[in-house]
Amino acid sequence: MVTAALAVGATAGLAPGARGDDISVTGAQRRVDRAVGSAIGYLAGQIGSEGRCKGEFDEQDKHYGGKTALCAYALLAAGVNRDQESLKRALKWLTQAELRGTYAVAMRACALALVKGKEPHPQLVKDAAWLQSAAAGDGSYTYTSQAKGEAGRYDNSNSQMAALGVWAAAQRGIEVPREYWRRTERHWKSQQQVDGGWGYVMRSGMGKTHTYGSMTAAGLATMYICFDVLHRDRYVRPTAAQYRPITDGLKWMDKHYAADHNPRKSLNYYYYWLFCLARVGLASGHKHFASRDWYAECLWEVLGRQNGDGSWADGDRIPQTAFALLFLSHGRQPVLINKLRYKGKWNVRPRDLAGLARYVHHTFERGVSW
Incomplete structure (x- = not known):
């Protein structure tokens, strides 16, 4: 039985955004490209002459720089050249x-990691060190540095973003020490809760917390990172063993997945949910949750909700637009290879194609999915 079928991918000229029978129709692809272009135009237009975003937080605020960093990250992920005038100003201001x-530091790290060069940007090296030192002794994060002290106040959203930046x-x-992971x-x-999901916070004595979509996707994406760093060598040889945090989290996703809202959270943090969902999809290689094509379904929701000026949502639209653009950008990465699921032990090397996708990404400097 063939366990994997090569798809026409990044090294064979696949048009960006093609995903089987989802959005490869020319007219639909043009609509996606227009949406991405409009979002890029909106975000680029929010960068002021001095390089920071309009409405950026005050310098004394703990979120200072966060909007600009997220905006730059989204633009770079969408393929905007670092020398594009407004993005160039933003990167200069951020550094x-x-x-x-x-x-803010985590999003700056994500942005600078996408700036091409033989060596990583010196500020990225500093940000990686800051993020590692900012964790509490138990590995959790809050809005500001805990300097490796005992965890007091923390939340899993900050914890996800910090891990993503590192x-x-x-x-x-x-280099990141294994002990950090x-x-x-x-x-x-x-x-992680007994239902397989994650919530925003579960402090000592709480016993349990409410699980919902964006935090469960954040937990899953982070666990995939930890698995690949700490445990992938155990799965080089064929094995039926499972890594329970991931399998339980995927079961939660299959049970609660939704395209039109943040599962178990209504419309709160909807575009953050899409960003986290795309991270899980890319990390896991899963095209379906609850037997539904998550990218195709969410894509049409996103396209239908875009404002006329290229933004999304109401009020403070910069973060929501950035998350929506990140979702579209992640989903438009060409599929390098499809792994076929069949009856029996079909996935005895669960991270084989993840490793191949990483190799292609670093070799050809182009993101691919699997």
């Missing part, structure tokens, strides 16, 4: 700004 909040730096060759893994395992 000179003194950021002190977890979200992982982005690691992808650029910056062990602490991260311990934290997320301790937060």
Whole structure:
């Protein structure tokens, strides 16, 4: 039985965005391209002459720099050239700004990790070190640095973003001690609920917390990172063993997945949910949740909700637009290879294609999915 079928992919000229029978129709693809182009135009237009986004937080605020960093990250992920005038201004401002909040530093790290060059940007090296030192002793994070002290106040949203920033730096060759990932893994395992999902916070004595979509996707995506760093060698040889935090989290996703809202959270943090969902899809290689094509379904929801100026949502539209653009950008990555599921032990090397996708990404400097 053939367990994998090569798809026409990044190295064979697949048009960006093609995903089987989902959006490969020319007219639909043009609509996606227009949506992405409009979102890029909107975000680029929010970058002021000095390089920071309109409505950026005050310098004394813990979120200072966060909007600009997220905006730059989304633009770079969408393929905007670093020398595009507004993005160039934003990157210059970001590398000179003194950021002190977890979200802001993590998003700056994600942005700088996408800036091509033989060596990682010096500020990325500093941000990776800051993020590692900002964790509490148990691997959790809050809005500001805990300097490896005992965890007091924390939340899993900051914890996800910090881990994402450190992982982005690691992808650029910056060394991250395995102990960092062990602490991260311990934290997320301790937060997983009996239903397989994750919530925003579960402090000592709470016993349990409400699980919902964006936090469960955040937990899953982070556990995939930890698994690949700490445990992938155990799965080089064929094995039927399972990594329970991931399998239980995937079961939660199959049970609660929704395209039109953040599962078990209504419309709250909807575009953040899409961002986290795309991270899980890319990390896991899963095209379906609840037997439904998650990208195709969510794509049409996103396209239908875009405002006329290229933004999404109401009120403070910069973060929501950035998350929506990140979703579209992740989903438009060409499929390198499809793994076929069949009856029996079909997935005895669960991370084989994840490794191949990483190799192609680093070799050809182009993101691919599987």
